[in-house]
Amino acid sequence: MAVGAACLTLACEADVGATRAAQRPDTPDTTDLPPVFGDADVVETHDSVGGRFRVHFTRAGQHAVPLDDDDMDGTPDYVQEVGEEYERVLAFFTDELGFAAPLSDADVPDNGGDDRFDVYLLDFPPGADGSFRRDECTLAPTRCPGHMLQENDFAGRGYPSRSVATRILASHELFHAVQAGYEAEPGVVVGEGTAVWASEAYDPSLDDFESFVGGYLSRPERSLGQEPTGPVDPFSYGAGLFFRFLEERHDRGVIRELWETPAPGGAIDWLAALDAVLATRGSSFPEAFAELARWNLYTARRADAELAWAEGAAYPPVTERAVELPYADDLVRVFPASVRYYAAPTGARGEVEVASTAADPANLADVRLLLAFEEDGRITHTRETAEARLSAPAQTATTVHVALVGTATSGGSRRVGLCVGSPAEVSACLGEGTEADGGPTPVDAGAPDAGLAPPTSGGCAVGTPRALPAGWALLAALGLLARRRRR
Amino acid sequence: MRLILGLTLTLFAFGCDDGAMVVDDAGTTPETDAGLPPGDSGAPPVDSGAAREVACVDESISQLMLFDDVSSGAITEESAESGTFVHHVDATAGGRAPTESYVYARFTDAGLEKVEIDDESAFESNDWHIALRRFVIRVNGGVSGPGTVTAARTAPDTAFETLDAVPDGLMYREEAYFTDTCEYVSDGSGIGSPATALASFWTYAGCVAMTGNVYVVALPSGRHVKLQVLSYYSPDVQTTCDESSTISSPSGAGNLRIQWAFLD
Numbered sequence: 001m002a003v004g005a006a007c008l009t010l011a012c013e014a015d016v017g018a019t020r021a022a023q024r025p026d027t028p029d030t031t032d033l034p035p036v037f038g039d040a041d042v043v044e045t046h047d048s049v050g051g052r053f054r055v056h057f058t059r060a061g062q063h064a065v066p067l068d069d070d071d072m073d074g075t076p077d078y079v080q081e082v083g084e085e086y087e088r089v090l091a092f093f094t095d096e097l098g099f100a101a102p103l104s105d106a107d108v109p110d111n112g113g114d115d116r117f118d119v120y121l122l123d124f125p126p127g128a129d130g131s132f133r134r135d136e137c138t139l140a141p142t143r144c145p146g147h148m149l150q151e152n153d154f155a156g157r158g159y160p161s162r163s164v165a166t167r168i169l170a171s172h173e174l175f176h177a178v179q180a181g182y183e184a185e186p187g188v189v190v191g192e193g194t195a196v197w198a199s200e201a202y203d204p205s206l207d208d209f210e211s212f213v214g215g216y217l218s219r220p221e222r223s224l225g226q227e228p229t230g231p232v233d234p235f236s237y238g239a240g241l242f243f244r245f246l247e248e249r250h251d252r253g254v255i256r257e258l259w260e261t262p263a264p265g266g267a268i269d270w271l272a273a274l275d276a277v278l279a280t281r282g283s284s285f286p287e288a289f290a291e292l293a294r295w296n297l298y299t300a301r302r303a304d305a306e307l308a309w310a311e312g313a314a315y316p317p318v319t320e321r322a323v324e325l326p327y328a329d330d331l332v333r334v335f336p337a338s339v340r341y342y343a344a345p346t347g348a349r350g351e352v353e354v355a356s357t358a359a360d361p362a363n364l365a366d367v368r369l370l371l372a373f374e375e376d377g378r379i380t381h382t383r384e385t386a387e388a389r390l391s392a393p394a395q396t397a398t399t400v401h402v403a404l405v406g407t408a409t410s411g412g413s414r415r416v417g418l419c420v421g422s423p424a425e426v427s428a429c430l431g432e433g434t435e436a437d438g439g440p441t442p443v444d445a446g447a448p449d450a451g452l453a454p455p456t457s458g459g460c461a462v463g464t465p466r467a468l469p470a471g472w473a474l475l476a477a478l479g480l481l482a483r484r485r486r487r
Numbered sequence: 488m489r490l491i492l493g494l495t496l497t498l499f500a501f502g503c504d505d506g507a508m509v510v511d512d513a514g515t516t517p518e519t520d521a522g523l524p525p526g527d528s529g530a531p532p533v534d535s536g537a538a539r540e541v542a543c544v545d546e547s548i549s550q551l552m553l554f555d556d557v558s559s560g561a562i563t564e565e566s567a568e569s570g571t572f573v574h575h576v577d578a579t580a581g582g583r584a585p586t587e588s589y590v591y592a593r594f595t596d597a598g599l600e601k602v603e604i605d606d607e608s609a610f611e612s613n614d615w616h617i618a619l620r621r622f623v624i625r626v627n628g629g630v631s632g633p634g635t636v637t638a639a640r641t642a643p644d645t646a647f648e649t650l651d652a653v654p655d656g657l658m659y660r661e662e663a664y665f666t667d668t669c670e671y672v673s674d675g676s677g678i679g680s681p682a683t684a685l686a687s688f689w690t691y692a693g694c695v696a697m698t699g700n701v702y703v704v705a706l707p708s709g710r711h712v713k714l715q716v717l718s719y720y721s722p723d724v725q726t727t728c729d730e731s732s733t734i735s736s737p738s739g740a741g742n743l744r745i746q747w748a749f750l751d
Contacts, residue, residue, distance in 0.1 A: 125693075215584070218586070222549065222552070223549060226549045226550065228679070229550045229551070229671055229673065229679045229680075229681070230678055230679040230680055231583075231678055231679070233552075233584045234584050235584070333545070333548060333607075335545075335549055412545040413545050413548070413549075
């Protein structure tokens with residue numbers, strides 16, 4: 001697992017230093033960010049029956065827990081429920097998934113009283129309802145014990161029930177504690193993505209995962225290796241879909257092995273580490289990611305459990321650019337671990353071709369092409385290649401989906417040109433066969449950026465649309481086609 | 488941490504400042520880039536076709552979450568008295584996690600005009616002066632665009648209404664929220680927003696409060712604009728935020744109101 005630059009916890013966000021330990025929320029005069037207990041709060045503890053968790057709570061004031069005590073044993077039922085839920089979650093993570101338990105806080109001076117994992121129930125401000133906070137950490141790799149802060153009553157938080165909220169929070173946040181035992185600064189995308197995945201693995205009936213996957217499917221052009229620069233965003237949570245893919249396509253062990261794989265470096269290195277894990281299964285990151293790109297076309301009404309996601313019908317459609325054929329773009333930025341999708345009516349074309357181009361051939365090496373054909377809401381057939389050109393018969397399909405799949409694990413964007421249409425239209429787009437004798441014209445290696453037919457002056461320069469108008473092939477053949485050039 | 492999406496930002500310590508700056512002699516006119524649009528004539532934007540290549544575009548696209556579709560956000564003039572304009576800019580961009588480009592605009596004698604351009608194309612365009620999305624405002628220069636627009640914060644006690652000339656001693660900044668090696672520079676707010684030249688128009692202590700800072704924006708034409716951001720939320724919510732650090736819902740977040748006027 002790579003060492004990332006981002007933080008997962010409020011404490012971390014408040015203090016850049018990797019070894020800065022969060023204080024406990026009942027520490028007198030704590031300087032940690034809210035929520036924390038006040039001086040007047042009477043903080044009690046309850047130890048879970050399993051013996052591995054201590055729940056800290058108060059019965060009065062802003063942070064008061066629900067006081068129902070049906071069994072009249074003197075401890076609020078909800079506090080006991082929290083303790084038992086964490087016990088079940090931890091057993092699942094360790095016994096079912098094979099992860100190591102969170103590091104013990106036995107050696108932490110301010111450790112909640114003993115070596116049990118501490119869960120503090122507090123009233124969170126709007127916008128958050130749980131947080132794993134790190135205690136003292138080791139360096140290189142950064143490994144930390146920690147403790148949990150969880151919303152005290154979930155009042156007004158929109159969950160179906162307090163029990164559901166607790167299951168979601170316990171499984172999500174405790175997985176951050178598990179992560180911190182391997183690497184406390186893994187990067188936000190892999191950290192939050194695997195936490196959302198873990199929660200779904202623990203209890204598939206929870207809808208947390210399903211509510212987040214749109215965060216990824218709405219921005220497939222964004223790199224999985226790109227950390228958010230602001231607050232944790234829907235994309236990072238939605239990245240849980242990628243880890244669900246790894247589970248469905250391979251097995252759950254991939255995620256555990258990913259966390260067990262040391263790979264010092266930048267935040268994006270988790271992709272390289274994953275590549276190594278997949279190699280043990282005869283696959284690779286490029287192979288897996290290209291398959292994910294195809295699977296993501298099988299969601300919503302196009303779902304097909306035989307060919308892709310088991311629960312794809314519950315996922316929203318992936319975001320595509322709606323275009324008309326023929327279509328060309330002289331500069332598409334394809335970032336590592338990202339996909340650019342396009343959808344277009346096939347029209348009367350019996351065959352559809354896609355070509356990627358680049359003045360620098362190295363830009364094409366990590367960009368795969370995918371064609372998928374749709375009829376009546378179903379994907380009828382697909383083709384994909386690691387080459388720069390791909391064609392397939394449209395058959396009776398009415399819609400063609402095109403994807404540029406960035407399979408690199410690091411680096412900047414691969415800048416490519418894109419031509420889509422019938423084979424003749426693509427040939428024209430590439431500047432082939434435009435000589436008077438009908439012979440092929442080599443791609444202009446000197447063309448800007450992408451190697452498409454060069455821009456021309458003349459009456460076609462207005463607007464520089466992405467989707468080029470009818471008669472485009474003729475214009476291209478006549479050398480009259482203006483193209484958008486972007487840096 | 489597990490955030491509840493769709494709600495406002497919460498927590499986080501804060502402390503914006505204007506950071507390092509340079510660029511221009513105080514009170515002097517920035518070098519005019521020959522061939523750039525006049526910027527204040529009210530004439531339709533004309534792309535010079537000779538845009539400077541902007542550094543760190545890849546990083547900008549991926550880290551600022553930029554898009555290649557034009558924002559749907561509108562710019563509406565709310566008042567124009569004695570040369571001072573107040574404009575509402577719909578910079579909501581789809582919500583807290585933006586799904587749209589910035590709203591690009593240029594200052595003209597007729598008002599703040601929207602430039603119909605998307606984020607990626609803006610890196611090749613001199614047509615715009617200022618870009619707005621949520622609580623981030625960029626100007627067209629440095630790593631933000633090929634232009635030469637710069638901005639300076641005036642002295643803390645400067646009143647927008649009485650500022651009638653370009654003050655001496657201003658330190659103009661071009662956008663430099665990426666380093667020379669394209670490392671991201673955040674504004675110190677704790678929430679990771681970029682350290683833009685105008686980043687100190689807000690501060691955060693539970694909500695996006697207005698600082699009231701007054702800025703001078705130097706345009707490529709040589710003219711200067713005085714500018715103050717009045718609100719990020721709906722006006723009444725902004726008042727509550729500024730006074731009590733709390734907001735009510737709906738807050739109208741992302742609806743920027745700015746007042747501005749040419750100084751010369």
